[in-house]
Amino acid sequence: xxxxxxxxxxxxxxxxxxxxxxxxxxxxxxxxxxxxxxxxxxxxxxxxxxxxxxxxxxxxxxxxxxxxxxxxxxxxxxxxxxxxxxxxxxxxxxxxxxxxxxxxxxxxxxxxxxxxxxxxxxxxxxxxxxxxxxxxxxxxxxxxxxxxxxxxxxxxxxxxxxxxxxxxxxxxxxxxxxxxxxxxxxxxxxxxxxxxxxxxxxxxxxxxxxxxxxxxxxxxxxxxxxxxxxxxxxxxxxxxxxxxxxxxxxxxxxxxxxxxxxxxxxxxxxxxxxxxxxxxxxxxxxxxxxxxxxxxxxxxxxxxxxxxxxxxxxxxxxxxxxxxxxxxxxxxxxxxxxxxx
Amino acid sequence: xxxxxxxxxxxxxxxxxxxxxxxxxxxxxxxxxxxxxxxxxxxxxxxxxxxxxxxxxxxxxxxxxxxxxxxxxxxxxxxxxxxxxxxxxxxxxxxxxxxxxxxxxxxxxxxxxxxxxxxxxxxxxxxxxxxxxxxxxxxxxxxxxxxxxxxxxxxxxxxxxxxxxxxxxxxxxxxxxxxxxxxxxxxxxxxxxxxxxxxxxxxxxxxxxxxxxxxxxxxxxxxxxxxxxxxxxxxxxxxxxxxxxxxxxxxxxxxxxxxxxxxxxxxxxxxxxxxxxxxxxxxxxxxxxxxxxxxxxxxxxxxxxxxxxxxxxxxxxxxxxxxxxxxxxxxxxxxxxxxxx
DNA sequence: TTGAAAGCGGTACCAC
DNA sequence: GTGGTACCGCTTTCAA
Numbered sequence: 001x002x003x004x005x006x007x008x009x010x011x012x013x014x015x016x017x018x019x020x021x022x023x024x025x026x027x028x029x030x031x032x033x034x035x036x037x038x039x040x041x042x043x044x045x046x047x048x049x050x051x052x053x054x055x056x057x058x059x060x061x062x063x064x065x066x067x068x069x070x071x072x073x074x075x076x077x078x079x080x081x082x083x084x085x086x087x088x089x090x091x092x093x094x095x096x097x098x099x100x101x102x103x104x105x106x107x108x109x110x111x112x113x114x115x116x117x118x119x120x121x122x123x124x125x126x127x128x129x130x131x132x133x134x135x136x137x138x139x140x141x142x143x144x145x146x147x148x149x150x151x152x153x154x155x156x157x158x159x160x161x162x163x164x165x166x167x168x169x170x171x172x173x174x175x176x177x178x179x180x181x182x183x184x185x186x187x188x189x190x191x192x193x194x195x196x197x198x199x200x201x202x203x204x205x206x207x208x209x210x211x212x213x214x215x216x217x218x219x220x221x222x223x224x225x226x227x228x229x230x231x232x233x234x235x236x237x238x239x240x241x242x243x244x245x246x247x248x249x250x251x252x253x254x255x256x257x258x259x260x261x262x263x264x265x266x267x268x269x270x271x272x273x274x275x276x277x278x279x280x281x282x283x284x285x286x287x288x289x290x291x292x293x294x295x296x297x298x299x300x301x302x303x304x305x306x307x308x309x310x311x312x313x314x315x316x317x318x319x320x321x322x323x324x325x326x327x328x329x330x331x332x333x334x335x336x337x338x339x340x341x
Numbered sequence: 342x343x344x345x346x347x348x349x350x351x352x353x354x355x356x357x358x359x360x361x362x363x364x365x366x367x368x369x370x371x372x373x374x375x376x377x378x379x380x381x382x383x384x385x386x387x388x389x390x391x392x393x394x395x396x397x398x399x400x401x402x403x404x405x406x407x408x409x410x411x412x413x414x415x416x417x418x419x420x421x422x423x424x425x426x427x428x429x430x431x432x433x434x435x436x437x438x439x440x441x442x443x444x445x446x447x448x449x450x451x452x453x454x455x456x457x458x459x460x461x462x463x464x465x466x467x468x469x470x471x472x473x474x475x476x477x478x479x480x481x482x483x484x485x486x487x488x489x490x491x492x493x494x495x496x497x498x499x500x501x502x503x504x505x506x507x508x509x510x511x512x513x514x515x516x517x518x519x520x521x522x523x524x525x526x527x528x529x530x531x532x533x534x535x536x537x538x539x540x541x542x543x544x545x546x547x548x549x550x551x552x553x554x555x556x557x558x559x560x561x562x563x564x565x566x567x568x569x570x571x572x573x574x575x576x577x578x579x580x581x582x583x584x585x586x587x588x589x590x591x592x593x594x595x596x597x598x599x600x601x602x603x604x605x606x607x608x609x610x611x612x613x614x615x616x617x618x619x620x621x622x623x624x625x626x627x628x629x630x631x632x633x634x635x636x637x638x639x640x641x642x643x644x645x646x647x648x649x650x651x652x653x654x655x656x657x658x659x660x661x662x663x664x665x666x667x668x669x670x671x672x673x674x675x676x677x678x679x680x681x682x
Numbered sequence: 683t684t685g686a687a688a689g690c691g692g693t694a695c696c697a698c
Numbered sequence: 699g700t701g702g703t704a705c706c707g708c709t710t711t712c713a714a
Contacts, residue, residue: 008708018684018686019685026708054395063395084414088442120395228629373699373700392692399690399705
């Protein structure tokens with residue numbers, strides 16, 4: 001049993017110098033004679049000495065730790081890229097992430113916040129599993145906090161969200177570019193749900209149509225519930241139309257999955273007979289559907305990254321620009337489900 | 342600007358007591374007069390005082406932090422439940438998780454380990470994204486480490502992995518129970534790949550057959566590559582047999598996805614004409630396939646939980662039982678893709 | 683260029 | 699019961 005870890009004074013003693021000097025070597029302070037530095041350096045390596053972060057933190061009041069609170073990562077696995085992006089950005093800055101999943105439980109979320117404050121995190125990233133408005137306790141204002149994929153009514157925190165409108169517009173434009181004019185759209189929730197995704201994506205769709213001077217045809221517009229079943233049923237409805245669409249924009253990859261089923265059932269080929277675009281770029285679905293689904297990607301990774309960078313920017317340049325509501329564009333991912341009309 | 346945080350001596354001063362007494366109150370030490378305790382308690386609440394974890398850690402040498410290193414979570418989103426399980430277990434014990442994704446990069450993995458040691462984590466969970474043998478640097482032995490979904494050749498660490506054999510057996514038994522005797526199996530990798538999953542699942546399949554006295558028919562056994570396309574092709578092959586199977590056990594949900602496509606193309610109904618079982622229980626697939634896929638679940642959540650509990654057990658009861666190689670069973674998830682023959 | 687010493691904010695032992 | 703104080707391991711003046 002190593003009864004005690006090696007400390008800075010152990011090093012100092014065996015090097016025959018004061019702890020201060022060792023500390024200077026540790027921190028690359030130029031005010032150390034080259035010869036002394038080398039001698040100390042060597043001892044440090046020999047003993048495999050590692051300074052204690054805890055002691056350092058206590059003294060410098062810097063923990064180099066950020067808190068990452070997710071409302072419920074487990075529910076939407078693909079949002080895990082938010083963590084990945086956040087972590088990569090943090091890593092580059094020498095920071096680490098303390099991650100807790102609030103499990104859709106407000107008490108747990110606040111408890112997590114509290115324990116993070118106790119642990120002196122230098123900032124907090126709060127991430128929602130999908131684009132929505134959230135209601136955070138005032139306590140969050142006591143720590144620099146950045147929101148991901150969500151926002152508060154009063155915009156009290158900087159936040160980053162996907163550009164749903166641009167995403168919807170892009171998907172539609174891709175379809176139009178291939179000559180489609182009758183484009184069905186199945187949105188992923190009732191319009192009155194208040195969620196930004198269905199509203200925004202539909203808006204983008206309309207913008208694209210308008211730009212191409214294609215009139216909006218209400219009969220081509222259906223409200224689903226984001227699931228495969230609803231994609232299936234809505235597609236069936238759409239194709240039953242007197243003048244059915246030649247392309248369908250499903251505002252969710254999952255709904256696109258249902259659309260595939262419906263089209264296959266109707267013996268319609270994708271993309272030869274009908275083109276399909278999804279939204280979300282859920283790898284497990286989009287990549288393994290046959291044919292692979294062309295879709296719009298949510299910038300999870302980038303949002304995570306942006307959040308951390310914004311948090312750390314503030315660290316150097318004064319305060320967080322609270323009013324900053326950042327919108328990140330959703331790139332189109334070309335696969336094989338869209339063909340020319 | 343609050344120039345300085347409230348410290349224990351601030352509290353002591355305004356309460357007119359020594360810091361020791363305040364500390365006792367903070368730690369629920371019974372040796373405090375009730376009256377004094379209340380007075381101090383009140384002040385603490387009024388000022389909103391929170392003891393510094395860092396200072397505490399330095400003194401007690403306990404950080405209450407565990408390190409979680411993933412080889413690459415982002416690649417297999419559904420494995421995120423490992424984190425969830427680990428975090429839930431940690432939370433119950435008042436511990437937090439420092440999470441880093443090594444991004445399939447050994448250097449980064451070792452760097453993560455190093456920084457975690459510096460930060461005095463009380464233990465490390467190393468999680469692989471899928472069941473495999475891993476090669477860890479010796480340095481890991483300097484910290485209590487538990488492995489998830491992987492193991493080292495020398496079994497130098499306690500580890501927890503899914504029971505592939507039992508999983509394969511269970512899936513097959515379910516099929517047999519419904520009267521199926523010609524059961525095709527498409528494994529998710531070449532047998533010689535050395536991965537435990539294909540080997541184990543096939544073994545379980547054979548065990549189930551044997552128990553039911555159904556001879557193993559080599560022509561019903563195909564090696565895929567875990568993807569949808571390969572599931573599609575293998576299914577086509579299987580159904581082309583003179584004496585085709587009435588049920589297919591796809592060792593991967595993704596392959597089952599391909600199998601669905603193939604069967605639909607052949608105008609065979611699931612499960613009326615052919616039953617299908619998957620493996621992995623990937624929510625996005627299994628739940629949204631039509632009909633929903635009956636499959637075997639990987640105990641990600643439980644593995645994460647087990648790892649943390651094992652790590653913390655050691656904390657109390659001496660050393661880690663290194664030789665402990667724990668196998669967790671894979672429960673069958675009944676949905677709608679299996680019918681009676 | 684270097685050493686001594688004063689903290690950082692707590693805990694724990696010891697004496698009263 | 700309670701206060702005083704050494705100490706956890708490091709950084710940072712301040713002098714020398």
